[in-house]
Amino acid sequence: MQCPVCNHLNSATDVRCFQCRTTLIQEAVGHSDSYRKTTGALDARMYSGVGAFFGFFLVAALLKFILPGVNLGDGEIYTISAVGAGIGGLIGRALLRARMK
Ligand SMILES: [Zn+2]
Structure with missing residues (x-):
């Protein structure tokens, strides 16, 4: 999953960005494209x-x-x-x- 803040490419299961520690999980809760797929x-x-x-x-x-x-x-x-x-x-x-x- 791409971080919305620093654009670091994290793995799909990461809760936080590896680089800037931004929480990514709300991206997964919403119906993103990868979630729907x-x-x-x-x-x-x-x-x-x-x-x-x-x-x-x-x-x-x-x-x-x-x-x-x-x-x-x-x-x-x-x-x-x-x-x-x-x-x-x-x-x-x-x-x-x-x-x-
Ligand atoms: Zn980041």
Whole structure:
């Protein structure tokens, strides 16, 4: 984080400026760009994680219990469910992007 007083470049976690001891923490409390970027990345990870989780179990449950006449081995169901997890992750990210608008 750049010090607003002396422009010394401090690390993002520093509470005080290394050079002039100016308190930097109020910069972090406000929604600075780096703060928003960090929470945005966390949100994206959470949404895609939840999406992948539901995608996986939705596809697995669909193949195993709901669709009649589907006779796949557990390995095949697992593989297809992993694809479902990937799609679920993408849907989660798309939902997040739609919500941020
Ligand atoms: Zn400083």
